[in-house]
Amino acid sequence: MSSSAVDARLGLLTYKNDHESHISIKNQDVCANQCKDKPCVALCPAAVYTWDDVKKNTKVQYENCIECGGCRMICPYLNIDCHWPRGGFGVAYKYG
Numbered sequence: 001m002s003s004s005a006v007d008a009r010l011g012l013l014t015y016k017n018d019h020e021s022h023i024s025i026k027n028q029d030v031c032a033n034q035c036k037d038k039p040c041v042a043l044c045p046a047a048v049y050t051w052d053d054v055k056k057n058t059k060v061q062y063e064n065c066i067e068c069g070g071c072r073m074i075c076p077y078l079n080i081d082c083h084w085p086r087g088g089f090g091v092a093y094k095y096g
């Protein structure tokens with residue numbers, strides 16, 4: 001699927017912000033010192049993760065998350081703590 005198609009699909013989503021991240025990085029030192037390729041940045045379909053090369057840490061834009069479940073697979077160091085937002089919060093899918 002092209003990135004524009006993904007963007008179009010993401011445009012069909014709304015997000016009710018819990019103001020509390022449901023995603024966190026367990027240990028930023030692992031990102032900085034052990035994870036060379038940083039696959040979370042490339043593989044998350046919603047661009048939740050970005051690498052800050054100045055601060056040497058992984059930033060998490062949790063509001064972007066479409067709750068696809070990919071976090072369980074994309075980090076080779078199991079360094080992402082991701083749980084679903086509280087009921088009523090998080091992403092909502094619109095149909096039609």
Ligand code: SF4
Pocket residue numbers: 025030031032035037038039040041049058074075076077078079080
């Ligand atoms: S894949 Fe995991 S260890 Fe690597 S940068 Fe992302 S969160 Fe950190």
Ligand code: SF4
Pocket residue numbers: 023043044045046047048064065066067068069070071072074082
């Ligand atoms: S659940 Fe999916 S969209 Fe959300 S952060 Fe993980 S990979 Fe990205």
